[in-house]
Amino acid sequence: MNKMKLIRKIAVVSAIYLAGAGIAEEVAHAQKPAFLLSNTCVKTSGRWGTSREEISVGKELFTSVMYITSGYYGGDGQPSSMTCRIRPAGSASKFKTLRLAFGIDDSARKGQVTVSVHLDGNQVASRTISSGEKELLLIDVSKASSLALETSCSSKCPVFVHVFQALLEPISSRPGQRR
Structure with missing residues (x-):
């Protein structure tokens, strides 16, 4: 009889442990930042x-995860842009912040590039950088459905803008926390 009770207790504890582990994994996965290009762009x-x-x-080493070319070979000033859907129509927002870190290679042409960020068609940030310069933008995207990045070059084009981080950080979903 005692052996049966012990087996039942072990079974109950095991079931609770496995259920808890599954929930913890789900929460950890839900709170992981998403690469911008993992969305439809x-x-x-x-x-x-x-x-x-x-x-x-x-004079710092970075790993470029994406690039945007401003201008084109044989001409100046042609902007490059991309637009991504970060929230499907009718759904709740999963993301709170865009973390965008970018720069221009030290050995690049000496042109200037303006990087602009648009949410739902409205410009929310703009930075102008030159060779050897970097920027970090943290932008609230919690109310946006689409996000666009645009680069424009004023002279000595084309210039590659290298992106080191393009992460959409999730809205926290810890139990008991209000959104």
């Missing part, structure tokens, strides 16, 4: 794409 002009390249910016 389209090119609206110019060139952009993913990369895995080590570059020097401001």
Whole structure:
């Protein structure tokens, strides 16, 4: 009889442990930042794409995860842009913040590039950088459905803007926390 009680207790404790482990894994996964390009994105002009390249910016080494080319070979001033859906229509927002870190390689042409961020068609941030300069933008995206990145070059184009981070940080979903 005692052996049966012991087996039942072990079974109950095991079931509770496994259920708790599954919930913990689900919560951890839900709170993991998402790479911007893991969403549906389209090119609206110019060139952009993913990369895995080590570059020097401001005499620091970074890993470029994507690039956006401003301008094109043989001409100046042509903007490049991409637009991503970060929240499907009718759904609740999963993301709170865009963490966008970018820069221009130390060895790049000496042109200036303006990087702009738009949420639902409205410009919310803009930074102008040159060779060897980097920027970090933290932008609230909790109310946005779409996000667009645009680069424009004023001279000595084309210039590659390398992106080191393009992360959408999730809205916290810890139990008991209000949204």
